Amino acid sequence: MASLLRTASLARPSISRSIARPAPRIFTSTILQRNYASAERSFFPDEPEAPVVKTPIPGPKSTKVIERxxxxxxxxxxxMVAEYPKSIGNYIADPDGNVLLDVYAQIASIPVGYNNPSxxxxxxxxxxxxxxxxxxxxxxxxxxxWADILETGILKVAPKGLNQVFTGQSGSDANELAYKAAFMWKRQQERGGAGVDFSEQEISSAMNNxxxxxxxxxxLSFRKAFHGRLFGSLSTTRSKPIHKLDIPAFDWPQAPFPACKYPLDQYAEENQAEEQRCLAETERLIKEWHNPPAAIIVEPIQSEGGDNHASPNFFRGLREITRKHNVLFIVDEVQTGVGATGKFWAHEHWGLQDPPDMVTFSKKAQTAGYYFGNNELKPNKPYRQFNTWMGDPARALLFRAIIEEIERHDLVRNTAVTGQYLYEGLENLAERYPKEIANLRGKGQGTFIAWDSPRRDEVLKLAKGHGINIGGSGEMAVRLRPMLIFQKHHADLLLEKLEKIFKS
Amino acid sequence: MASLLRTASLARPSISRSIARPAPRIFTSTILQRNYASAERSFFPDEPEAPVVKTPIPGPKSTKVIERxxxxxxxxxxxMVAEYPKSIGNYIADPDGNVLLDVYAQIASIPVGYNNPSxxxxxxxxxxxxxxxxxxxxxxxxxxxWADILETGILKVAPKGLNQVFTGQSGSDANELAYKAAFMWKRQQERGGAGVDFSEQEISSAMNNxxxxxxxxxxLSFRKAFHGRLFGSLSTTRSKPIHKLDIPAFDWPQAPFPACKYPLDQYAEENQAEEQRCLAETERLIKEWHNPPAAIIVEPIQSEGGDNHASPNFFRGLREITRKHNVLFIVDEVQTGVGATGKFWAHEHWGLQDPPDMVTFSKKAQTAGYYFGNNELKPNKPYRQFNTWMGDPARALLFRAIIEEIERHDLVRNTAVTGQYLYEGLENLAERYPKEIANLRGKGQGTFIAWDSPRRDEVLKLAKGHGINIGGSGEMAVRLRPMLIFQKHHADLLLEKLEKIFKS
Incomplete structure (x- = not known):
């Protein structure tokens, strides 16, 4: 398949147009491959056949909008300025009539396409x-x-072993709510159980901070982690200085995240050693840090921090260590969750026997919160985990519709299959343009794919001129975050445009 | 007017029914007063004439809902379980057919009535x-x-002197975003201006917290303040132990909030001395606290903390002190904002010459954020104040519709006028039931009225049986937080029911 693809991508002249018009039946492998992709049923029949680039971006109308x-x-x-009513499916429109294939999708937060009819x-x-x-x-x-909305929506897709939810309003909010649950759980244990009341000293000292x-x-969080930008979540974020500078932070520990070599399987042995080193350091910090961790939090794939991957073994190791030291294991699925990695939740790739204690979500869910299973994570009194809105039924209804759309079109499977196809296409490009694509990663992780580029910012800018809206992460990664309705013909188009950029 | 009211409230037999049916023209002052209230044009012609209480609350259907x-x-x-599609205007419905006059309004967050047609x-x-x-x-x-949505909505009602906004998602979020802006502003000054870059030491230490x-x-915040429940905002919240226990907090200072005597004008001299004491202590903390304040934050009326009022003089004093010591002055209008006090923003009551540096909002705005005017409060680089969603255009559109509804019906004025009428009715009740209503407060503050009750929780519970949904704040305050469409005939009904409760 990879070799076939390689041939295909050598000559990919006008694939985008072939989506609507039947291609001439020339029996070369190139054309066969192209037909395979173009013959698939599009989830959005009214999508454009290809991007339309009419002006530099921003064009004159966008420039006026920006000035105002x-x-x-x-x-x-x-x-870029967007005109959402004119956007459709995988395509984002702007006021100047430009229509771009969007593989960034509002920082990975649009799940099933612009103006999805459902x-x-x-x-x-x-x-x-x-x-x-x-x-x-x-x-x-x-x-x-409300029970019905939860059961037919948010809870229908709850990670295995976690049958309850506390709803919130953003990824940062979701993580901080999970942290609060963790602290209350830990102190309750230290106090001697749910039945033991707060002491006078606790009450008076709490009021004085x-x-x-x-x-x-x-x-405890990991180097290069991103968990949000409010005060508690920012204290666990370690992605970039610009995220943290000038903001007071808690004296909380950070463990090293494995600096793996890619492709992961090719460097399995070295990576395993690196992961063991990080696990050992994590365990040491849990035992020795002067402010003892109540929980650790980790992203299945570090996203803002540069698309850093580790093996399932590393994450299983974290589950073991946290269980051993009676520390909670929080998995931050704000960016990885809701199908993007070819599983509904990315941590399903790990084959855990024992589920995480909490899983946080936001972005593609279009609502936010944390899942949990253990009743001990419910604070022992009411009003301890509380706020005015505690989520938003409007966004919960939207997530339910998103879930139905995902099921109706089997979109998690689509993302797995399309992701594999895209990854193979990128492997081929990487072989031919080794200076442009380094450390390709995300194999077997749906469309959650990234690579390093020595001229990353230039590539992202050039992509706009070729009709592709694409994002970066970390210092030099190009990150792909297409929607779950991204299909093989979109992958073909993306590969074709990337090649044009690399040639330029 | 007060004496007339006193007579009126002595005999208030079935006022609620008189709203729809014309009352017999008996020319006593009692009836005249009643007619005055009942003759007003209702903002919601289809509202019930009076509450309907069919079952104890929760009734059998609500009990089933709660079990599930x-x-x-x-x-x-x-x-209580609510059935929103059946709720209308000032009335909240439940699954058992109960329909209550709602003067709590989703913890003060519904502005213009349930199922408002606009x-x-x-x-x-x-x-x-x-x-x-x-x-x-x-x-x-x-x-x-987006500029148009902001200009015709959120910014149209911007407090005087503050012409820019940063949008967020909740009151806690709004306050934390304002805190971040304050810290960046303060450090920029210490660093020597917007043009001076971060040092290597700043960059590396920030990554290590x-x-x-x-x-x-x-x-710096005030005793009994409530500013939210995320980690930064919770560090400034000093309302109740249950809000804070077991959650790590920053070592930030709290100043005393004036413990004024009510009515404020009656104890003007004593209150002034108390306010001076608090101002002096605030100034001392600004000068001496080991973690110097970048800003102070205050609510115009401390809401969750028990409806604590202070005079305009106190707040003008805070503005002076902060200006003197180069510390920002943040006014938290999350609960007081959007008309409830008879001004659009409660701090308009203070007659400030020099506006606050930032004003935060949420709740009745149905969206959230902070207003500011000074360009120096814009961080010197992009991506410093940033997150994925940065607000929500859907909720911004809703706020715009709320603003239009407020203007169309002159609802801020309505709240001022109705509030005065209600306050006078409560003064009368307080005279006759001094054991039930102590420390009545909120005179001239629209419907933002509260009093202390020695049996507060019992009163709130009894109110349900009389068809009134009412909330508390602090340890013993009954707080009224009706919507902006609360009118005199609703006030009559509320006063009548309160008297029945006090008699029981």
């Missing part, structure tokens, strides 16, 4: 409009059908 | 459905009309 917006909104991180139906339903205009304080006044009421406990 | 929900969701803080139109608009299904990463890919990169700075 700059007066009231920080536009220095602006990538989501549109859900958004127009009476349930949704009620949820928008009558937003409840869920902890106090939950709506009569002092120990023991505000305990000197910590969350 | 308890398996997947923490219901220990549940107050909001329904906004929720069904193509703009809204697009915003729901195509949620952007606003910092990278803002929609083409250590000073100077993660500086030993603080946010």
């Amino acid at each position: 917006l700059s007066k009231v909104f920080d536009t220095r991180s602006l990538n 989501l549109l139906l859900a958004a127009q339903s009476p349930e949704m409009t009620s949820a928008i205009i009558n937003r409840p304080a869920l902890g106090n006044f939950p709506q009569h059908d 002092n120990s023991p009421g505000a305990p000197g406990l910590s969350i | 929900l308890s398996k997947v969701f923490d219901t220990r803080s549940l107050n 909001l329904l139109l906004a929720a069904q608009s193509p703009e809204m459905t697009s915003a729901i299904i195509n949620r952007p990463a606003l910092g990278n890919f803002p929609q083409h009309d 250590n000073s100077p990169g993660a500086p030993g700075l603080s946010i």
